[in-house]
Amino acid sequence: MGSSRLSRRAVLKTAALGSAAAITAPYVSGVHAAGTLTLGCWDHWVPGANKALDKICKEWGDKNNVDVHIDYITSQGEKDKLTAAAEAQAGTGHDIMSHRDWNIQIHQRLLEPLDDVVAQLIKQYGPISPVAEYLAKIKGTWRGIPTAIGSQVKPCQSRFDLYKEHCGIDLVDMFPADESKYDKAKTDQWTWDVYLDSAQKLHKAGYPVGLPMGQTSDAVDWVGALFNSFGVVMIDEKDNIKVNSDETRKALEYLKKLMAVNPPEVYAWDDAGNNRWIISGKGSGIMNPPSSWAVAKRDNPKVAENIWLHAMPRGPKGRYVGQLPQFYGLWSFSKNKSAGKDLLLHMSQKESIAQLVAASIGYDLPSFKSMYDLDTWKTVEPPKGVVYSYPPRGDELTSMFGAPARSEVGAQMYNQAINTVMVAKLTQGNEKIDDVIKWAEKELEGTLRA
Numbered sequence: 178m179g180s181s182r183l184s185r186r187a188v189l190k191t192a193a194l195g196s197a198a199a200i201t202a203p204y205v206s207g208v209h210a211a212g213t214l215t216l217g218c219w220d221h222w223v224p225g226a227n228k229a230l231d232k233i234c235k236e237w238g239d240k241n242n243v244d245v246h247i248d249y250i251t252s253q254g255e256k257d258k259l260t261a262a263a264e265a266q267a268g269t270g271h272d273i274m275s276h277r278d279w280n281i282q283i284h285q286r287l288l289e290p291l292d293d294v295v296a297q298l299i300k301q302y303g304p305i306s307p308v309a310e311y312l313a314k315i316k317g318t319w320r321g322i323p324t325a326i327g328s329q330v331k332p333c334q335s336r337f338d339l340y341k342e343h344c345g346i347d348l349v350d351m352f353p354a355d356e357s358k359y360d361k362a363k364t365d366q367w368t369w370d371v372y373l374d375s376a377q378k379l380h381k382a383g384y385p386v387g388l389p390m391g392q393t394s395d396a397v398d399w400v401g402a403l404f405n406s407f408g409v410v411m412i413d414e415k416d417n418i419k420v421n422s423d424e425t426r427k428a429l430e431y432l433k434k435l436m437a438v439n440p441p442e443v444y445a446w447d448d449a450g451n452n453r454w455i456i457s458g459k460g461s462g463i464m465n466p467p468s469s470w471a472v473a474k475r476d477n478p479k480v481a482e483n484i485w486l487h488a489m490p491r492g493p494k495g496r497y498v499g500q501l502p503q504f505y506g507l508w509s510f511s512k513n514k515s516a517g518k519d520l521l522l523h524m525s526q527k528e529s530i531a532q533l534v535a536a537s538i539g540y541d542l543p544s545f546k547s548m549y550d551l552d553t554w555k556t557v558e559p560p561k562g563v564v565y566s567y568p569p570r571g572d573e574l575t576s577m578f579g580a581p582a583r584s585e586v587g588a589q590m591y592n593q594a595i596n597t598v599m600v601a602k603l604t605q606g607n608e609k610i611d612d613v614i615k616w617a618e619k620e621l622e623g624t625l626r627a
Contacts, residue, residue: 213244214516217264217271219257219327219503220249221537222468229536230326230524237523243516252277264508272511273521276504278394279588281313281321288320289507289514294522295319298545302527306544308500308577311584321504322521323544325530328502330542330569331398333490334455334469335462336384338483343382343461344375352487354555354562356570364571365491369406372490373435376462380438384461387454388439389446390601392594396446398499399464399489400596401578404428406492411590412582412621420617427493429603429610436604444601456480464489464499466540467564474559482559486567500575502544539564589624 216234221227227249238245248271250257261280264270265287281288299305305323313321337348351363376386389396404411407428410419436443443450452469454460458480463469473481489498505524507517523529530543535553543549549568557564569575578596579587590596599617602608608616 212242212513212516213246214238214273214513214520215271216245216247216273217250217257217260217275218247219275219277220251221326223471223537223540226326226533226536226541229532233524233529233532234520237520241516241519243520245520250275268510270508270510272508272513272517274506274508275324275326276321276506277327278501279312279584279591281504281506282315282584282588284506285315285320287509289509289511289517291319291322291507291518291521294322294518294525297522298322298525302545302547304546306500306502306546306575308575308580309502309504309544311577311580311587312502313504315584321506322525323502324505324524325533325541325543325548326503326537328542328544329466329500329540330567330575331395331402331464331466331499331501332486332488332567332569332573333462334465334467334484334486336455336460336480336483337485339379339382339384339461340375343384344378346371346375348485348487352485352566354565359571361571364488367488367490369403369431369490369492373431376435376438379461384459385438385440386462387446387451387460388435388443388464389448389451390436390439390444390597390604391446391450392597393446393448394501395448395451395465396597397578397591397594398501398576400432400600402464402489402497402499402576403432403492404578404596405497405574405576406490406494407431408492408494410581411579411595411617412586412625414581414583416583416586416625418618418621418625420621421614424494425614426610429599429613432600433604436600444605455484466542467538467567468540470563471538471540478559484563485560486564488566488569488571488573491572496571496573497576498569498573500569500577502542539567542568586624589627590621593620593624595620 234245250260261274265284309323313319335348340346340348379385408424409428412418451463451465455463455469456473456477467486470481470484489496505521511517527548530548531551533541534551539553539557554565579591595617599613602613
């Protein structure tokens with residue numbers, strides 16, 4: 178089995194020439210029919226994590242007498258999405274392609290139905306994440322399979338030492354590294370009201386929380402989760418615009434108070450801004466996967482030793498965390514679809530997922546809650562158990578800004594970052610709440626027309 182990384186020039190060459198190694202003979206599971214499968218996969222940020230996927234695919238290839246070749250494609254500059262778009266336009270390329278966020282919806286007409294594979298996985302592992310279903314099940318048909326690789330949620334990542342010293346809150350006791358020891362009486366205390374009170378105290382102590390409010394995914398995801406917890410609906414599943422509501426007003430009133438105790442630069446942060454904030458030692462908390470903790474282990478160990486990942490605050494309508502899954506899609510122009518489906522099923526087995534999660538030090542997140550008992554989240558350190566509550570546990574539900582609107586409408590809402598722009602208009606532009614809501618209504622009308 179071979180693997181490589183694709184450059185921008187190679188992306189365009191791939192689209193022009195296609196996948197020269199693809200074969201015409203169909204693969205039948207259990208039959209040793211020599212052939213080739215090519216994969217275009219997201220290039221993992223964790224050093225060495227790609228090797229785990231190499232190993233899994235090589236073992237399957239050796240067993241089934243299929244040569245598997247993986248190209249790892251960076252998401253910097255959206256090169257992975259550029260590759261997918263080029264292959265879709267050319268009608269040739271890799272057999273299997275990884276897709277982030279809304280890309281399954283974008284390429285749905287050129288993706289092979291995968292209902293049979295997903296049905297087998299649900300039979301084995303139980304319900305799938307509703308966010309994954311929203312993004313990959315298009316008009317009743319699964320066009321992609323959620324992969325743990327690169328998939329993430331964005332819970333609270335807090336300095337438990339600072340919370341204890343300045344707020345009198347013991348986050349480790351509230352969210353211990355053992356779900357069976359969760360005490361509902363304690364976890365119920367972690368509300369958005371308590372979060373605001375603690376953020377004000379931490380700001381006064383010189384260690385503000387750092388919550389991005391730009392138009393990138395980290396900002397859109399955490400604000401989307403907060404909106405859900407307040408019961409905000411932008412557009413419902415029947416195309417009704419619902420943003421003009423008491424729930425929206427209450428969420429915006431809350432956010433005006435919360436953003437006042439954030440550093441002013443959060444409006445200009447990209448997705449790395451909050452990571453840098455917690456790693457620097459200046460910040461007391463962010464909402465992010467454990468990538469920033471992992472970098473702190475290397476660059477600022479004293480900070481890493483005092484970080485704890487835990488659930489988002491609870492709002493009037495529940496507790497929600499932003500989720501951003503990744504998927505594998507099988508192109509309809511693949512000449513080896515049977516082998517492709519069999520490999521996708523193999524890559525999605527819990528035994529394979531366990532290797533991927535371990536290689537990513539707990540960053541990669543499967544879309545099946547039945548897999549949240551893997552040892553990696555219990556044993557990673559320092560401190561031991563730091564990422565245990567990274568997977569949604571207890572009463573925490575996953576959230577995707579744009580839902581429950583039709584996915585093509587939700588994609589526009591998400592990519593335009595309508596929720597964070599609303600907040601910026603209120604807090605930075607000093608616009609009135611009613612005017613902000615009227616602006617949002619017009620924008621949402623535009624997404625429906627489009």
